[in-house]
Amino acid sequence: MTAAPLPPSSAPSAPLDAQAVADYLRENPEFFDQHAAVFAEMRVPHPYEGRAISLGERQILTLRERMHALERKLGSLTHHANDNQRIVLGMREWSVALLAESDAQALPALVSDGLAKAFDLPQVALRLWQCPAHREPAEAEPVSDDIRLFAASLKKPYCGPDNGVAATAWLGFKPASLALIPVRTPRGQTFGLMVLGSDDPGRFSPDMGTDFLEHIGALAGAALSRLLQGG
Structure with a gap:
């Protein structure tokens, strides 16, 4: 050519x-x-x-x-x-x-401490309500109606910066990013909220997928629901 x-x-x-x-x-x-x-x-x-x-x-x-x-x-x-x-x-x-774990009373600490270790996080905070049989002071502290309504309204875990959510105060530090995971029974009753805090702004970004966090919430909710039944 x-x-x-x-x-x-x-x-x-x-x-x-x-x-x-x-x-x-x-x-x-x-x-x-x-x-x-x-x-x-x-x-x-x-x-x-x-x-x-x-x-x-x-x-x-x-x-x-x-x-x-x-x-x-x-x-x-x-x-x-x-x-x-x-x-x-x-x-x-x-x-x-x-x-x-055979002792239902030990589950809340096992949930929060285990997640902090698995995710290598400074702290994970957990609050439960409607669990009269639960005797641990931290997880059983009173939770406002606003936080309860907020947890019930979450269709999926929230990921992003601290936008002034009152539940952030449960952590012992000011997080650069956080994840909020509702705790529900297998039938969908919301009876708790988990707060995963990180000092890394990109750890829980708003555009990240939440499937893994939803899986965590389902496992925690299924285990902790034993407290609703009196342990």
């Missing part, structure tokens, strides 16, 4: 701009086969240094940059995979502990 001839220099034509050159080379890939010397002698600016390099060197730099970008992406994926694996293992231990 022969490259399309360039218009004669004497023929009138539109000004040759960069886009026209790019289009011509794209449509005629055999150009550099027929003009190998041009390819070998051509120099382009170095992307980071004030000097000219060959097209071959420029292509190598581009490929190297892409390789580094892929390495960074792979490293990030590996980090998240390892972190998720750690959390999954922690959640499995937590779930087994909930199932094995």
Whole structure:
């Protein structure tokens, strides 16, 4: 295949701009086969240094940059995979502990302490209501009607910054981000609220998925519902 001839220099034509050159080379890939010397002698600016390099060197730099970008992406994926694996293992231990606990009175502390360990969080706060058989002072502290209504209104866990929710005061510090998980019986009765606090602003971001947190809420609710039945 022969490259399309360039218009004669004497023929009138539109000004040759960069886009026209790019289009011509794209449509005629055999150009550099027929003009190998041009390819070998051509120099382009170095992307980071004030000097000219060959097209071959420029292509190598581009490929190297892409390789580094892929390495960074792979490293990030590996980090998240390892972190998720750690959390999954922690959640499995937590779930087994909930199932094995015979003393219903010990469940609230097991829920909050186990979640803090599994998620590597500074603190997890838990409050329960309508549990007259529960005797632990912290989880059984009075909860306002506003918080009860708020917990009942949550269709899914809240993730994001502290927007002044009163339940945040249950934590012993000011969180940079938090998750609020309603505690419900398997039949849907809301009788508690969990607050997971983090000092990392991106730990519980508003755009994160909540399926995992919903699973946590369901497990905690099923275990803690024993307190509604008198333990």
